Amino acid sequence: MHVHELNPKKTMVTMIIFVIVIIIGLVTLSKPRLNYAITPEETVMLAGSEEGFFYPYELEDILNKTIDTIVLVDIRNTFQFGRGHIPGAENISAVELISKENIKRLEALKDAGQVVLIYGNNLVEANGPYMLLRQIGFDNVKVLMGGYSYYNVWKDKLGDSYSDDSYFIGNAQYDYAEVAKGSSVSNNDNDTPEPKANVAVERKKKNKAVEGGC
Amino acid sequence: MNKNYIILMGILILLAAGLLVLPLKNNSKQLDPEVLMWDIVQPTRYVSTDEVAKMIIEHDPLLMMVDVRSAEDFQLFSLTNAINFPLDSLALDDARSALTFNKRNLVFYSNDDLKSDQAWVIAKRLGLKNIYVLKGGLNRWIQTIIQPEAPAETASEAEFNLYAFRQGASQYFTGGSISIDKSPQAEVVVSRKKKAKAAEGGC
Numbered sequence: 001m002h003v004h005e006l007n008p009k010k011t012m013v014t015m016i017i018f019v020i021v022i023i024i025g026l027v028t029l030s031k032p033r034l035n036y037a038i039t040p041e042e043t044v045m046l047a048g049s050e051e052g053f054f055y056p057y058e059l060e061d062i063l064n065k066t067i068d069t070i071v072l073v074d075i076r077n078t079f080q081f082g083r084g085h086i087p088g089a090e091n092i093s094a095v096e097l098i099s100k101e102n103i104k105r106l107e108a109l110k111d112a113g114q115v116v117l118i119y120g121n122n123l124v125e126a127n128g129p130y131m132l133l134r135q136i137g138f139d140n141v142k143v144l145m146g147g148y149s150y151y152n153v154w155k156d157k158l159g160d161s162y163s164d165d166s167y168f169i170g171n172a173q174y175d176y177a178e179v180a181k182g183s184s185v186s187n188n189d190n191d192t193p194e195p196k197a198n199v200a201v202e203r204k205k206k207n208k209a210v211e212g213g214c
Numbered sequence: 215m216n217k218n219y220i221i222l223m224g225i226l227i228l229l230a231a232g233l234l235v236l237p238l239k240n241n242s243k244q245l246d247p248e249v250l251m252w253d254i255v256q257p258t259r260y261v262s263t264d265e266v267a268k269m270i271i272e273h274d275p276l277l278m279m280v281d282v283r284s285a286e287d288f289q290l291f292s293l294t295n296a297i298n299f300p301l302d303s304l305a306l307d308d309a310r311s312a313l314t315f316n317k318r319n320l321v322f323y324s325n326d327d328l329k330s331d332q333a334w335v336i337a338k339r340l341g342l343k344n345i346y347v348l349k350g351g352l353n354r355w356i357q358t359i360i361q362p363e364a365p366a367e368t369a370s371e372a373e374f375n376l377y378a379f380r381q382g383a384s385q386y387f388t389g390g391s392i393s394i395d396k397s398p399q400a401e402v403v404v405s406r407k408k409k410a411k412a413a414e415g416g417c
Contacts, residue, residue: 011218019225034247040340041305047332048302094255098248124327128254131335136247170328173353176291180360180388 034098037137046134054117054142056150057162062117063087070115073097075129076148086119086151094129098136106133110140119144119151123169243341250339259334260349261321263358264376267383270294278318279348282333283325293323293355294387301333304340313342323348323355359383 038046046052061067063086072089074081081091096102097118109116116138120126123145130143144151146167154161161167245253253259269277270293279296281288288298301324303309313320322330322337322345330347337345348355357363362380365373 008216008218011216011222015218015222018222022225022229032246032248036244036247036339040244040336043336043339044302044305047329047336095251098251124331127328127331128335129251131332132247132251132254135339169326170324172287172325174356176352176356179356180291 033100034103034136036135038135043131043135046131052130052134052142053123054144055162056144056146056154056167057158057160059086059144059151060158063158069113070117071109073116073118074148075118075120075126080121080148084148084152086148089119094126097129097133106138106141110138114140116141117144118142120147121149122147123167245339245341250335253338254335259345259347260327261346262349263355264379264383266293266321266348266355267359267387268379271383271386276318278316278320280313280320280322280333281324282322282329291352293352296323299333301329301336304333304336310340313337314340317344319344319346321346321348324351326351326353360387 062070062072072086074085074089074091075094075097076085076091077093078091081089085091092102097106106116116133118126118130118133118141120129123143125147126143130141133141150161150167151158154164266277266279270279279293281292281296281298282301283298284300285298288296288300292298299309299313320337320342322333324330324333327347327349330351334345334347350357359380362377362384365377
């Protein structure tokens, strides 16, 4: 047996260090500030639904102030925001949206029954932040289809955009199998129009602003 | 035996017992939402169609194309050596772990980059590493690789080089046949509800 094993002082010191390390470990146990409110499975369902998608023509109601339950948030950078934005929108970048103060604010808006409509330059740009906010429990968050770039083109005739389909993304623009067979490798640089595949677009019903009632 | 050893042992056993009551949730390797948001706003996950074409042609051993479209779409057309992994299957544990243990660079693609981006967000949350998104998806793949457009005569040399590469890639992926056959323009079917008036009904 070694001498130090019988040295009570050394054992004591070791023990104290041991306990301190464990206490420090428990105290500093990392606890994420934000937690997921829905499971990955539910997130997959969310990705498959268009429930959180906001149609550009619906913006008319916000701009006309017919609806006052929607808060517009521009998640692009300050420079882009400064160059142009949807009237009434405030500029909060995606990362800033989950800062302590803004989480508090989002919670307050959620409790007040307000919808938070976020937009980027296009749908894909805002889709990630939208999915994240949904995943941490903000089911009052929606995302603008087409984003700012679409709005900018249609801003004077938003109502007409109802009959436009270009903001629908996710569809095949070609019959891939047909095109990839090698039918269209042109060597003489002719400008043939790109063939379009069948695109079936289904759109959710537009909510009526005011309905019935006496 | 020294008394101190007994106390020490007692603490260790107590801590070990504590492990039993720890909630199972703590063991999941899900990414912290805050970190996920940081990753989401980085554009580094996107790879261009040109980069992917080059990697496929060079038989990059680390490249794994992941088609997140439906099985039917995958049957009709897919990129070289792609595997089919419909977005829905990310909800299945078995399918998920198949991807988790993959050490290659996974490049998600769909028709454009909406579905693949959604798949990326979910996969990232689940802790998958080395995952990317094909920018523009298959639509851009056709536009740039299969049917490349010639640059203007005033374009820079780099653009002409890119065009030359794309033409070569096009022949590679289409089996080398060169014809100017056009696919017919297909019709676009849109089902839509009539627009409602702002105010309806009432007395």
